[in-house]
Every structure is written in structure tokens, then in C-alpha cells.
Amino acid sequence: MRTAPFLTAIAMSEQTNVTRQELMTRSNKELFEQWAIDVDRDPNSVPLAELDPGHPDLFEARKELPYFERLRREAPVHFCANSMFGPYWSVTRYDDIVYVDSQHELFSSDFRLGGINIGGVADPNPDPQFTLPMFIMEDPPKHDEQRKVVAPMFAPRHLHSLENLIRERAGKILDALPRNEDFNWVRHVSVELTGQMLATLFDIPQEDRHKLIHWSDTTSNIGNPEYFETAEEGFQELWKCWAYFADVWEQRKAQKVPGNDLISMLVHGESTKNMPPNEYLGNILLLIVGGNDTTRNSITGGVLALNQNPDQYRKLRDDHGLVASMVPEIIRWQSPVAHMARTALADTELGGQRIRKGDRVAMWYISGNRDEDAIENANRFIIDRDNPRKHVAFGFGIHRCLGNRLGEMQLRVIWEEILKRFDTIEVVGDPVYLRSSFIRGIRELPVRIRG
Amino acid sequence: MAKITFIAFDGTEYVVDAQNGSSVMQSAIDNAVPGIDADCGGQCSCATCHVIVDDAWFGVVGKPGDREEEMLDLNPEREPNSRLSCQVPVRDELDGLVVRLPEFQM
Numbered sequence: 241m242r243t244a245p246f247l248t249a250i251a252m253s254e255q256t257n258v259t260r261q262e263l264m265t266r267s268n269k270e271l272f273e274q275w276a277i278d279v280d281r282d283p284n285s286v287p288l289a290e291l292d293p294g295h296p297d298l299f300e301a302r303k304e305l306p307y308f309e310r311l312r313r314e315a316p317v318h319f320c321a322n323s324m325f326g327p328y329w330s331v332t333r334y335d336d337i338v339y340v341d342s343q344h345e346l347f348s349s350d351f352r353l354g355g356i357n358i359g360g361v362a363d364p365n366p367d368p369q370f371t372l373p374m375f376i377m378e379d380p381p382k383h384d385e386q387r388k389v390v391a392p393m394f395a396p397r398h399l400h401s402l403e404n405l406i407r408e409r410a411g412k413i414l415d416a417l418p419r420n421e422d423f424n425w426v427r428h429v430s431v432e433l434t435g436q437m438l439a440t441l442f443d444i445p446q447e448d449r450h451k452l453i454h455w456s457d458t459t460s461n462i463g464n465p466e467y468f469e470t471a472e473e474g475f476q477e478l479w480k481c482w483a484y485f486a487d488v489w490e491q492r493k494a495q496k497v498p499g500n501d502l503i504s505m506l507v508h509g510e511s512t513k514n515m516p517p518n519e520y521l522g523n524i525l526l527l528i529v530g531g532n533d534t535t536r537n538s539i540t541g542g543v544l545a546l547n548q549n550p551d552q553y554r555k556l557r558d559d560h561g562l563v564a565s566m567v568p569e570i571i572r573w574q575s576p577v578a579h580m581a582r583t584a585l586a587d588t589e590l591g592g593q594r595i596r597k598g599d600r601v602a603m604w605y606i607s608g609n610r611d612e613d614a615i616e617n618a619n620r621f622i623i624d625r626d627n628p629r630k631h632v633a634f635g636f637g638i639h640r641c642l643g644n645r646l647g648e649m650q651l652r653v654i655w656e657e658i659l660k661r662f663d664t665i666e667v668v669g670d671p672v673y674l675r676s677s678f679i680r681g682i683r684e685l686p687v688r689i690r691g
Numbered sequence: 692m693a694k695i696t697f698i699a700f701d702g703t704e705y706v707v708d709a710q711n712g713s714s715v716m717q718s719a720i721d722n723a724v725p726g727i728d729a730d731c732g733g734q735c736s737c738a739t740c741h742v743i744v745d746d747a748w749f750g751v752v753g754k755p756g757d758r759e760e761e762m763l764d765l766n767p768e769r770e771p772n773s774r775l776s777c778q779v780p781v782r783d784e785l786d787g788l789v790v791r792l793p794e795f796q797m
């Protein structure tokens with residue numbers, strides 16, 4: 241879930257009196273130029289104190305993993321004093337990640353304190369135009385109250401009733417794919433399936449799914465110089481999302497029988513029915529981005545992983561029953577949410593390091609999911625593990641992913657339908673990765689299906 | 692030592708011999724009782740070890756602790772007798788315990 245877009249977009253300023261307005265209008269391009277690094281250097285050559293594992297360029301180059309391997313070995317709780325996101329701690333071992341994630345009394349998600357990604361800045365009086373409150377960035381009690389409003393949508397019993405619909409759609413998407421011709425798997429399959437699913441959860445016309453996808457991509461790329469000059473520009477796009485859903489709100493409110501969709505749930509929820517505009521927009525974006533980037537990148541990541549591990553692809557072809565254990569393995573392997581961050585509410589000690597009140601702490605799920613001390617052969621992709629659900633990709637504690645079963649179901653269904661139709665989806669070119677250390681994503685994956 | 696009966700959603704009964712010091716969750720996993728995921732391995736942090744304690748036994752097993760209650764409370768399918776089985780240590784008084792498994796773990 242990528243969320244408060246502005247949080248990743250802006251860097252902590254050296255000056256303490258910098259205003260929100262200045263941060264929002266700062267050039268994305270200049271920021272990246274100022275912090276440019278050589279992604280090809282040897283990770284072991286960098287002095288430990290200068291290691292900045294959250295640098296987005298490492299993720300774009302797919303060179304991030306050796307840095308985390310080194311941190312797990314040499315400095316499992318590590319402090320980076322200087323980065324485009326300001327100073328932050330990195331927690332890289334599996335057990336420490338579970339610990340931090342579970343202690344919400346000590347490690348806060350509150351956006352007023354900095355929120356959930358590195359780059360978040362504390363701001364006790366946030367400007368409503370550039371601040372999007374949402375329950376993933378709240379602590380109890382507000383978090384619990386708002387999460388409970390939408391939770392019934394994601395209850396397994398309800399999801400079960402959606403399975404046939406998802407299967408039918410997945411089938412249609414796959415049947416429409418070109419044969420003997422290169423195409424981008426991300427656009428044709430991953431984005432389509434997740435977009436259609438979201439339109440269903442909001443109960444809006446299917447053709448509007450492209451709008452949802454656009455707003456999701458806007459949120460995830462608000463700090464990306466390839467998309468927007470400044471964060472402010474991206475925000476203008478996002479307020480169009482609000483305008484769209486303000487209409488939907490009125491429509492649902494006027495309905496005599498409450499609908500069974502996410503907006504109707506928000507309209508009638510005690511803790512959500514009186515939200516100010518920025519909070520409504522924030523929670524909508526949480527649900528859109530939460531359901532979009534994560535699942536999309538897992539669907540794509542699976543195709544890539546099977547191509548990079550042909551023995552596993554063979555095993556799958558021989559036994560379609562392995563889809564069940566492959567799904568959590570794909571999610572672990574991809575770790576589409578690379579990190580979540582917290583703010584320490586008090587001085588504390590972790591892994592022998594002294595973390596101070598107010599410090600920003602990143603839990604690197606991508607690293608915990610490669611931790612050999614917790615997961616046997618963690619650096620290998622194995623689709624028939626004994627205990628494939630042992631991973632941190634969904635987080636733990638009260639913020640644990642609300643859509644986890646939905647994400648898993650979409651992956652399971654798409655793979656079951658793929659196996660019914662195609663012998664092989666062949667990757668025919670280099671993947672293009674997302675320049676982000678929050679969403680670990682794949683923007684393009686050229687593939688070909690013979691036949 | 693305690694004999695524990697797990698009743699799956701479809702009515703199938705699994706009876707296991709559980710060791711003191713273990714948890715009800717771990718006893719299910721060790722004996723391959725299906726329907727408990729226990730993704731966090733017993734840290735009270737995933738709520739995928741949800742069980743519903745038989746009425747007659749709830750008084751003996753007892754109420755959830757604060758942290759456990761917070762996790763359970765987020766599950767729309769929780770019931771009054773719900774517990775996270777990793778937070779229930781096996782002890783002699785639990786001999787004969789009966790718990791039901793939910794249709795799905797959330």
C-alpha cells in the first residue's frame with residue numbers, strides 16, 4: 241500500500257523551518273539528481289555508516305538485495321544518517337520485523353508523526369490540501385474503528401462469493417491475449433485483473449477501472465520525476481479522484497437499501513460517515529493503491545520467477561495442485577511492499593542499538609523474506625515448500641494486510657486459469673522495474689505465448 | 692497432558708494428545724490438523740490461529756488477554772467464545788477440551 245503520496249515524495253530538509261508548500265513545489269528531478277548514486281558499485285565497498293538501502297535507484301536497477309544481505313549480517317538494526325528521505329533506521333531480520341510490527345504502542349503509524357514510509361515527515365499541523373489521512377496511518381482507536389468499517393468486504397466468507405466472478409474475468413482476459421507476438425504482461429493481465437476487481441469492490445462501472453488505475457499510478461509516482469515535475473502537480477490529479485468519488489458518495493447515501501460495496505460501507509460507518517474531504521480521499525486511495533500495486537506486482541513477479549527458475553515451472557506444469565503453495569511463495573519472493581515505516585514513541589533498544597523517541601524506523605519486508613535464519617533456503621524460489629506461509633510480506637499486528645486473502649485468491653485463480661490454457665508464458669525481454677523502495681514493482685514484462 | 696478435540700467446519704473431528712508447555716495452536720500444527728494457518732508462528736500478531744471454544748469449556752480456558760482481544764476484535768467473523776489458539780497454553784485442566792475451527796482463517 242502506498243499511500244500518503246506526499247510522504248515519499250518529499251525529502252526531509254536540512255533546514256527545520258521549511259514549509260509544506262516548499263516541499264510540495266520542489267522539483268522531483270533535482271532531488272533525484274542531488275542524491276544520484278552509482279548503482280553498479282560493489283555493495284561491500286560502501287562504508288556501513290553511509291549505506292542507504294532505501295535509495296530508489298537501487299530498486300529500479302534490481303540491485304537492492306545484496307545491500308540487505310550485508311545489513312542482516314553486519315548491522316541488522318542499522319542507522320542511515322543521510323538520505324533523500326532524511327535519517328532512518330533499517331530493521332532487516334525476520335524476527336525483529338515481526339517484533340516492531342507487533343508493538344504499535346511503541347512504534348506508531350500516525351501520519352502526524354511521519355506515517356508509514358521512509359520520507360515521511362512529522363507535521364503536527366498538516367495542510368489539508370496535501371495531507372491525506374487514512375486508517376493505515378492512524379494508531380488505535382481511530383485505526384481500529386475505521387478498519388472495522390470496511391473489514392466485512394474482505395472477510396473470507398464474502399470473498400468466497402466473489403471467486404466465480406474473478407474466475408470468469410480472469411478467463412476472459414487470458415482468452416483475449418495475443419499469440420505468437422510479444423506483449424507487456426503487466427498491462428494486458430496484471431493491471432486488467434486488479435483494475436476490474438477494484439471496480440467491483442467499489443461497485444462502479446467496469447469501464448471506469450482505468451480511472452482507478454490512473455489514480456493508483458499517480459499516487460505511487462507522485463515523487464517520480466518521470467511522471468511529475470513536483471508533488472503538487474500530482475496532487476491536482478488526485479483531487480479529481482475525490483471529485484469522482486464525491487458523486488458516488490451522494491449516490492450511495494441516497495440509496496434506500498444500503499449497498500454492499502466499499503463506499504456504502506464508508507457512508508454508513510459510524511467512524512467514517514463524517515470524514516472531511518481529504519480523509520475521504522485518503523481512505524479511497526488506501527483501498528485503491530492497497531489493492532492495486534501489490535497484487536499487480538505479485539501477478540507479474542510470479543511469471544518472472546517461474547521463467548528464472550525453469551525447474552519450478554516444470555514442477556508446476558506436472559502438478560497443477562502446487563498452485564496453492566506457490567501463491568504465498570510468489571508473494572514472499574516478490575515482496576511487493578518492500579517496507580513499512582514507523583515512528584518511535586519512546587526511547588527503546590533493538591538489536592543492541594539505541595533508538596530514540598521520534599526516530600523513523602523502516603521494517604524491510606523484502607529483507608525479512610530473504611532471511612536464512614528464519615526461512616530455509618530463503619534465497620531460492622521453491623513452489624512446494626513445507627511452510628510457504630511463513631513470510632512477512634503482509635506485515636503483522638493490527639495493520640496486517642486487510643486484503644491478504646483477496647490478493648491470494650486473485651493470484652490462485654489467475655494461475656489456475658493460466659495452467660488450463662497455456663503451456664508456457666515465456667519472458668522474452670528485460671523487465672523494467674519501478675523506481676521506488678516502497679512498492680517493489682515491475683512496470684514492464686515483455687512476454688510471448690506460443691500456439 | 693490434555694486430549695483436545697478440534698471440530699472442523701465440515702464436522703470432521705480431530706483428537707490430539709497435547710503436551711503441557713505447548714499451545715493449542717502448536718498441538719494442532721504438530722498433529723497436522725487442517726484449518727489453522729498460524730502465519731506468525733505464535734506471536735499473537737496474525738490472528739490466523741482462530742478457534743471457537745466450546746461453551747462448556749470457555750470458563751476453563753478463560754478470556755483473551757488485551758493484545759489478543761485487540762487482534763480478535765478486528766475480525767468481523769469473531770464469536771463471543773473466540774480465542775487465538777497460540778495464546779492458550781496446554782495444561783492438565785484442559786484435558787477433554789473441545790474447540791471448533793472457523794470456516795476460514797482471515
Ligand code: HEM
Binds near residue numbers: 531
Ligand atoms: C499480494 C498482495 C498484497 C500485499 C503483499 C500487501 C501488503 C500489505 C502490507 C505489508 C500492509 C501493511 C502491514 C503492516 O503495516 O504491518 C498492508 C496493509 C493493507 N492492505 Fe495490503 N497487500 C496486498 C493486497 C491487498 C489487497 C488486494 C487489498 C485490498 C484492497 C489490500 C488492502 C490493504 C489495506 C486496507 C491495508 C491497511 C491495513 C491496516 O492498516 O489496518 N492489500 N498490505
Ligand code: FES
Binds near residue numbers: 716732733736
Ligand atoms: S499464530 Fe499468529 S496469532 Fe496465533
